[in-house]
Amino acid sequence: MSSVITRVKQKQIAQTIAKGKRLDDRGLTDYREMKIEQGIIERAEGSARILLGKTEVLVGIKIEIGEPFSDTPNEGVLTVNAELVPLASPTFEPGPPDENSIELARIVDRGIRESKTIDTEKLVIEPGKKVFVVFVDVYVLNHDGNLIDASALAAVAALLNTKMSNYEIKDDEVKIKPGYTQLPVKKHPITVTFAKISDKLVIDPWLEEEQVMDARISMAIDDDGNICAIQKGGSGYFTEKEVLEVAKMAREKAAEIRKKLKW
């Protein structure tokens, strides 16, 4: 229950990993068991829930009509927000987003945005005036480590499950028509995170591993194997060799995980 583990446990985790093993019997490059459920919030235009071991993330998508940014009049708007709600961990406090939830939201945002996951040009109703705004709300329900991969995956799964209202323009006003259209999703970026512990790289760190890691690095990989976003975190460092190794392994893992998504 406690969120801070003992020094004995920390040492044990580090020593086990130094030997190439993990306390939960996973290999260094094995993900925990992963479960993807789509469409569980009927009120939302799209939704998905990811279970990654005991880590649980729910993403809901809402679509509203709004204005485009003035520098991209021919594109819809993507907005990603992450809430580390306090029931997910004794270390999460109620209140406005802190640096951790803002970083999480921005990593998820970049994975989607830089890979051009959504065909934002198809979200335009009236160029420069009215577009669809896609709100991606990441809701962490239980924190047991590696929120980044779980959130990024839940976001893509939710987008794949998202439908938009049909509409027509009558007398300069947007009227909602019956029926729905699928949100135009072109890409399926997968974000893969490694932690560095005892000078080893371990994939998908769980909570106790995160508490002993030196640093973490996350890479979002698109359908063509390109890297589309990276974030290093934590107060340690990586060598160039480690970075390139991560890039290689992330490609492989991303391809595996992508197969679990339905579209």
Added chain:
Amino acid sequence: MSSVITRVKQKQIAQTIAKGKRLDDRGLTDYREMKIEQGIIERAEGSARILLGKTEVLVGIKIEIGEPFSDTPNEGVLTVNAELVPLASPTFEPGPPDENSIELARIVDRGIRESKTIDTEKLVIEPGKKVFVVFVDVYVLNHDGNLIDASALAAVAALLNTKMSNYEIKDDEVKIKPGYTQLPVKKHPITVTFAKISDKLVIDPWLEEEQVMDARISMAIDDDGNICAIQKGGSGYFTEKEVLEVAKMAREKAAEIRKKLKW
């Protein structure tokens, strides 16, 4: 002066009430002396001040032109806000509204809204576009208990005292014309609060009674004797029998108090 009373005093209050009496010699269902003054803030479109014993509440009404809510295009807008300003009690802190002032505002709001006190359809200037917005600002000036009844009464008294500017529509713009019209007030809800102390129900609790009460219950009663809003508060409970007794007594008291309002 101190806002927290001694345990000795607490026991004394509870024991006296257990015997069916009160320390200030009131009967269990007697209100404190009540004084209603209307129209004391000339700058406001309406105003009233209530003295309930030493409890003092001032309500000011401002009316502005704004937009209706999209789901009620044919109704004006009612907005109630309550400020527990720090000069009213050593327990009130400066700062944004806390749960107590928000609850107070929402109780006053519901009494007015649910009883349809204001004929909001008459506040429409242009359906869906321009309506009058009625701001009810509850200002507690001295806190000596039962802020709910004093605030609710002051709000209704202030609305009865409210006048709106005359206007005309010229070239699609609203122009203010000379003269005033009375705000259309249809109902006169009265909110009556009981505290439960020593398993007795006492009406209009003053500050020291509030500090020993198990719970409180407030009911807003309209001109026809219907109940139009209820709020239980405090960390105790009521039995069903007590609730129904409160409903009965609240009807009687509301009718008495309503007679003191002028309209």
Added chain:
Amino acid sequence: MSSVITRVKQKQIAQTIAKGKRLDDRGLTDYREMKIEQGIIERAEGSARILLGKTEVLVGIKIEIGEPFSDTPNEGVLTVNAELVPLASPTFEPGPPDENSIELARIVDRGIRESKTIDTEKLVIEPGKKVFVVFVDVYVLNHDGNLIDASALAAVAALLNTKMSNYEIKDDEVKIKPGYTQLPVKKHPITVTFAKISDKLVIDPWLEEEQVMDARISMAIDDDGNICAIQKGGSGYFTEKEVLEVAKMAREKAAEIRKKLKW
């Protein structure tokens, strides 16, 4: 480095001033060395940096198109903001503006506004609808006392260095045209601050003097020698005689300083 000086130092400062001298060898009515640089932030429409001894203030001007205030439809808008950024002093905290930065901004604002420094009528694009909004951002980079005079001077120097985009109105939309026009600056108010220490008036107090002063008084003087804004600060007082003496000396000093501005 420390921001609070010892009592011994305080006594020393006060005693020296009582004798008509200052620890840094200035006369009581001498300013510290003053350096004015204009135009150092190319991205801003105008900018200036003032060094007053070790006190350093940077002012940047941004100009945007916005709406006029409803009571002044034929005037552009002036907005002054001051940031006491934490790198300028160990006593400045990150966070929203506190009473000190708000007071500083408002003093600078009044000096400019009341002297009619900017010809705001020339900032109107479409009366009542579109005007230029002039943002004056005061950025204190190093706090060594007398932020008021340094900030007020930097603001005027920056305004003198400010250019606005040319524009034309086509199809009811404002189009930016090539080229720039100088911001219409009509006056050059100079703010002069005195501190009262040991019953003497000393000009341009530096940080350690501010820590022992009883009170300060600042006067903004326009090109004609008129007083256009005053602010007394600190928890001491001035006599009427002192106030009139300040007014006289401020006029003289303002005229001297104004010569250092280029326009």
Added chain:
Amino acid sequence: MSQKAEKLIDKKGLRLDGRKPDELRPIKIEVGILSNADGSAYIEQGKNKILAAAFGPREMHPKHLALPDRMVIRCRYHMAPFSVQERKSPSPSRREIELSKVIKESLEPTAFMEYYPRTGVDIFIEVLQADGSTRCASITAASVAMADAGIPMRDLVAACSAGKVDDTIILDLMDTEDKQGSADVPVALMPNQNAITLLQMDGTLTSEEFENAVNLALEGCRKIYAMQKEALKTKYVDVKEVEE
């Protein structure tokens, strides 16, 4: 409460979702589903989907809020941005702040507060999908979460709303009935103590209607109470626990 109260009850006396006036929506309660909370519960009541978690009794933060002679309960009722038709800003609304307070006050009478002086219990409620009467479903779930956390309690609290639509007193209002009906009366009850710990009302009711509504709501509370006990029994007796 808007005026458009029409056709919420059909000719057969059935409601939009086919329920009889005095019928509850289908309810599912799961216990102990969040591994980081000391106690937790998940409730589905119609389309409502709500998570509640209890943390504590534990040291209070900040410390000066602790009380020398009793435990302090704090509560946050919060709606997910995607839980309602129009996206809700995640920062707490005035409605959420008020509901947090009345929910807290509905739970306080159940706990033996004096057993754990100087400590605090935090109740966090997340409405993942809202379909009317969420405060009642939240109380029902939060009470189970408190029990799951092992907080010593006099009784569970069960909560249910009653109300009036088309001149009929009905049980367990769903969203449309709440918005278009003419009254909504949420009630919370500690059945063993016959103690009403939450009572609010919006709308207009005669005394008689009010009495009927309260009676109906209390009946609903008692039915839900049985389900709460069943859910707790399932977790604590059953071998296949949801979380170890």
Added chain:
Amino acid sequence: MSQKAEKLIDKKGLRLDGRKPDELRPIKIEVGILSNADGSAYIEQGKNKILAAAFGPREMHPKHLALPDRMVIRCRYHMAPFSVQERKSPSPSRREIELSKVIKESLEPTAFMEYYPRTGVDIFIEVLQADGSTRCASITAASVAMADAGIPMRDLVAACSAGKVDDTIILDLMDTEDKQGSADVPVALMPNQNAITLLQMDGTLTSEEFENAVNLALEGCRKIYAMQKEALKTKYVDVKEVEE
């Protein structure tokens, strides 16, 4: 200060409300009218209606703001939303924050701060209706509230504005004169000490005009000072005290 300064003084030399240039508005000061404050005062000056309360000397919250060698005075000047023509948001504006600071600094010189080390005094001012020169009326009332609270003081502070409209130096500006006039000079004075504790100015004045304005304002302060003393005497001598 806008330019539209016209017709604020008529042909007879009288102002819009019939006052002579050097005339104060009618002033009413009541002492000790709030039962929960340690000291309080209510002032009406023309259409200004302002309440001031003093709490303390009392323990500081938060504690780290207390000073080892003296009392701390804090002040909040606040306007009711309905006090002005257009509704004012209740959250503090930049103007209110600045005025709170200068009002505090105008009151500090009056108190024997070293008598009560480690304590705090809170001054709360609520402008219920505003009609120009509210900071001066607020200081006048707050000073009386401090005296009513029994805070040991060197002297009362009385405050009054002077200004310039239609080329005339006038006393005690009301709202229209403040907005349409060409200068506003609020001044606060401890008369016994001949100490000016507040001095601000907006507008444009020559040195000579400024000197005249200050003189006139100080004269106004001295008249108001007499009313402050009268109001305190009335409360403390009179049998029918407003509050026991």
Added chain:
Amino acid sequence: MSQKAEKLIDKKGLRLDGRKPDELRPIKIEVGILSNADGSAYIEQGKNKILAAAFGPREMHPKHLALPDRMVIRCRYHMAPFSVQERKSPSPSRREIELSKVIKESLEPTAFMEYYPRTGVDIFIEVLQADGSTRCASITAASVAMADAGIPMRDLVAACSAGKVDDTIILDLMDTEDKQGSADVPVALMPNQNAITLLQMDGTLTSEEFENAVNLALEGCRKIYAMQKEALKTKYVDVKEVEE
């Protein structure tokens, strides 16, 4: 990253400002220019103008954030309202909050954190003018400011971005290249330790392009590292120090 990536490299293979793809912008670093900070540095890199200051090691405020076994580093990256084309609100944006975090994490590996338990170091960065790759220039300056403050460090950190425009891998992106290019890879390096302490990426790169970009950025870091050392040497060897 927008699509309009065109003509950022001309026919001669030169960039908009005449640089070759692997060329840094002109860099100027000044040390110790703020008298109130324990350490400070000013960097100009192209049109970037950035100030960094370090305060500490000093007592932590609030105290409960201090750690019993090591120093705490806090960092605020902040942009002046006038530093960018459209005025930026001075309250911290989500971008600034994220950058503050990653910059802090890029500096932490350099300090001997365990030397000063229970203390804090505050790094304040003010971007006075922004022209692309400000996070890198900020790290470069902040590291020098830490050294100037005498904080014991394993090594300096130098930071530089690489990226891709018009199918070319380039070094040290300026604003237009950042906005219109197809990838941006900011990197921070402790050269003596061969330790990458910051790595982010926006855009799209193949594995090979990524490897080239990282290599190029690291090369840039090493060049900047030499300038950092030179700037520190100048201050500490030179007689005419900027501040006493």
